[in-house]
Amino acid sequence: MTVLTVTGGKGGTGKTVVAVNLALALSSLTGERVLLVDLDADNPCTYTLLNVEPKTVEEVKSFKPVIDKDACVRCGTCVKHCPTHALFLIPNAGLSFIETLCEGCAMCMYVCPKEAISRGHRLTGWVKEADAGDLHLVLGELRPGDRKYHDVMEAALNYAKRIWGNYRIVVIDTPPGTGKGILMALNSSDIIVAVTEPTSLGLLDLKRLNRLVTPLGKPEIVVVNKYGLPGGAHNKLERYLQECGLRWAKVRYDKRLMSAYIRGKPVIRYDPDAPSALDIQALAEMLAKEMSLNRS
Amino acid sequence: MEIVVASGKGGTGKTFVASNLCVYLKRNLSEEVVAVDADVEAPDLLMALGGSTREVVREEFYGSYIPAIDMSICFNCGRCAEACEFDAIHMAPEGPVIDYSKCEGLGTCAVVCSVKAITLIEDKTGDIYASETPFGITVVTGDLELGKGNSGRLVYELKERAYRIASEKRVEFRVVDAAPGIGCPVVSSIAGSDLLITVVEPTPQSLKGSLRLLEVAETLGIKTVAIINKYNLNPGFTAEVEKKLGVEVLGYVPYDDAVVKAYTSAVPLLEYSPASKASEALVKCFDRFREGWFR
Numbered sequence: 001m002t003v004l005t006v007t008g009g010k011g012g013t014g015k016t017v018v019a020v021n022l023a024l025a026l027s028s029l030t031g032e033r034v035l036l037v038d039l040d041a042d043n044p045c046t047y048t049l050l051n052v053e054p055k056t057v058e059e060v061k062s063f064k065p066v067i068d069k070d071a072c073v074r075c076g077t078c079v080k081h082c083p084t085h086a087l088f089l090i091p092n093a094g095l096s097f098i099e100t101l102c103e104g105c106a107m108c109m110y111v112c113p114k115e116a117i118s119r120g121h122r123l124t125g126w127v128k129e130a131d132a133g134d135l136h137l138v139l140g141e142l143r144p145g146d147r148k149y150h151d152v153m154e155a156a157l158n159y160a161k162r163i164w165g166n167y168r169i170v171v172i173d174t175p176p177g178t179g180k181g182i183l184m185a186l187n188s189s190d191i192i193v194a195v196t197e198p199t200s201l202g203l204l205d206l207k208r209l210n211r212l213v214t215p216l217g218k219p220e221i222v223v224v225n226k227y228g229l230p231g232g233a234h235n236k237l238e239r240y241l242q243e244c245g246l247r248w249a250k251v252r253y254d255k256r257l258m259s260a261y262i263r264g265k266p267v268i269r270y271d272p273d274a275p276s277a278l279d280i281q282a283l284a285e286m287l288a289k290e291m292s293l294n295r296s
Numbered sequence: 297m298e299i300v301v302a303s304g305k306g307g308t309g310k311t312f313v314a315s316n317l318c319v320y321l322k323r324n325l326s327e328e329v330v331a332v333d334a335d336v337e338a339p340d341l342l343m344a345l346g347g348s349t350r351e352v353v354r355e356e357f358y359g360s361y362i363p364a365i366d367m368s369i370c371f372n373c374g375r376c377a378e379a380c381e382f383d384a385i386h387m388a389p390e391g392p393v394i395d396y397s398k399c400e401g402l403g404t405c406a407v408v409c410s411v412k413a414i415t416l417i418e419d420k421t422g423d424i425y426a427s428e429t430p431f432g433i434t435v436v437t438g439d440l441e442l443g444k445g446n447s448g449r450l451v452y453e454l455k456e457r458a459y460r461i462a463s464e465k466r467v468e469f470r471v472v473d474a475a476p477g478i479g480c481p482v483v484s485s486i487a488g489s490d491l492l493i494t495v496v497e498p499t500p501q502s503l504k505g506s507l508r509l510l511e512v513a514e515t516l517g518i519k520t521v522a523i524i525n526k527y528n529l530n531p532g533f534t535a536e537v538e539k540k541l542g543v544e545v546l547g548y549v550p551y552d553d554a555v556v557k558a559y560t561s562a563v564p565l566l567e568y569s570p571a572s573k574a575s576e577a578l579v580k581c582f583d584r585f586r587e588g589w590f591r
Contacts, residue, residue: 009337009338010306010307010338010340011305011306011307011308011310011338011475011476012305012306012307012308012476013306013307016501040477041479042304042476042477042478042479042482042505042508043304043305043476043477043478043501043504043505043508045305045501045504045505048500048501048504049501062381063381081407083402083403084402100483100487100512100515100516101483101487103400103402104381105381105382105400105402105403105404106379106381106404107402107403107404107407110379110404110407110408111407142478142479144478144508144509144511144512144515145511145512145515147448147479147480147483147484148479148480149477149478149479149480150445150479150480175306175476175477176306176337176338176475176476176477177337177338177475178337178338178440178442178443179336179337179440179442179443179444179445179447180397180443180444180445181445182337182443183397183442183443184397199556199559199560200343200559200560200562201311201340201343201344201559204338204340204343205338205340208338208442211442212442212443229556230553230556230557231553231554231556231557231560232556232560233559233560258529261499261501262498262499262500262529262530262533264500264501
């Protein structure tokens with residue numbers, strides 16, 4: 001089994017488009033069903049591109065305090081200890097709790113001298129699953145208003161790990177960024193696909209991402225999406241890629257890709273002769289060869 | 297006044313709107329601005345505003361903690377492992393072992409330890425720096441340690457710094473450029489702001505993200521308006537976006553090659569190409585913001 005993680009630092013470079021189309025292309029090339037894992041819990045978009053409606057397979061829960069107002073003496077001990085300031089005392093109204101600020105550490109429950117706080121649960125998000133033809137999709141989705149997106153990412157990744165032994169190819173789609181959630185995904189991967197765009201900001205964020213990726217010593221391929229973007233910073237980007245000795249592939253800037261995207265369809269199936277679709281196909285062929293996974 | 301620019305999805309044009317809003321406030325309204333780059337995992341705002349001409353602040357921010365166990369005191373009672381909500385401590389034969397990749401650094405373990413064997417050590421969350429830029433805007437940037445969590449705390453600290461700088465200099469406006477998404481750092485970016493501008497593209501993916509963001513704004517009681525960016529990429533969908541969002545739309549900005557060129561030249565669009573279609577449309581949006589929200 002090989003795990004490919006599609007990431008990219010900056011938002012909107014085309015991670016999800018590359019991940020979904022690459023997974024479909026790899027499936028066609030190898031005749032294998034591919035497991036696609038969408039870890040962008042803030043706004044999972046794979047299922048809209050695949051036009052499927054995922055079903056909840058797991059609720060992600062975290063601790064929240066349940067306050068016994070009769071037992072509470074308003075001493076403020078919990079308020080003082082709460083590391084995220086989710087609890088506070090309002091004069092004449094008692095103890096108040098803001099769920100959005102709570103990180104669920106349960107400190108309040110342990111420090112309350114009157115045992116007025118007990119364990120409650122809040123719904124942080126969901127792990128969902130869908131059968132999408134050639135792909136099997138697992139995704140994490142954060143409940144809007146909750147902040148603990150890493151918990152949802154971790155739950156989705158753990159769920160995927162429990163079933164990924166059944167697949168030869170796993171593609172992980174990540175959210176933008178370079179933090180804890182991204183590192184968690186990278187640590188589970190065999191090959192890293194870093195999607196960037198030929199803009200100054202794309203380059204800046206790619207450099208930052210590579211400070212995280214390069215030390216892991218895993219094979220990396222950079223995908224320059226929107227290649228040919230008018231006015232783009234192609235020279236600067238290519239110079240950087242060359243200086244770092246990074247392998248890279250281009251996916252051409254293509255109005256036909258946008259046309260598929262806004263219809264919520266993967267270009268590689270909707271318009272397989274589009275320049276971007278041909279480029280992703282070529283990328284898939286290269287990766288399949290690298291994984292020695294070509295259909296025998 | 298603190299204005300936060302956010303969107304549920306990446307790449308819709310947050311930094312584009314935020315950087316040019318700063319330029320508009322400064323150039324068109326002669327207002328001073330302190331800008332905050334709250335996308336601490338991929339900070340771009342400083343570059344979008346032309347880069348640093350002079351760094352005025354640079355500090356390391358230690359806003360996180362990691363527990364350390366004094367094994368000479370610990371008697372393996374296991375209370376810390378039981379109390380940790382994040383399964384970051386497990387009991388090995390030789391005593392408790394901390395998995396720092398799971399630890400949130402909130403310190404419940406230290407509180408429950410009956411013999412006080414656990415102390416919390418300050419851990420570096422990231423760097424904070426403030427810079428002056430060529431167009432007269434001070435930018436406060438947060439730079440999260442690679443691979444780390446706790447971005448929300450860094451964002452709170454950035455907003456606090458920006459507030460202090462703005463108070464000292466009697467600056468009226470703070471513009472916060474948020475991270476993509478709706479999670480921890482975005483909640484911190486929005487919390488306490490006076491106005492949220494959500495930047496939406498006319499795609500189902502972006503609309504979904506913005507609708508999720510609006511739910512967050514509602515739980516925090518933050519007034520929200522929208523700018524529809526690159527509207528001409530999918531003009532047929534724009535009306536639906538406006539209808540589904542259900543918030544005031546400040547205006548529509550067309551896709552324009554000048555935007556990419558402006559970034560490549562490291563000059564904000566309103567300065568780089570004031571006569572471009574995107575510039576004119578942006579100024580209209582900001583004029584509407586001024587009429588409705590300013591004075």
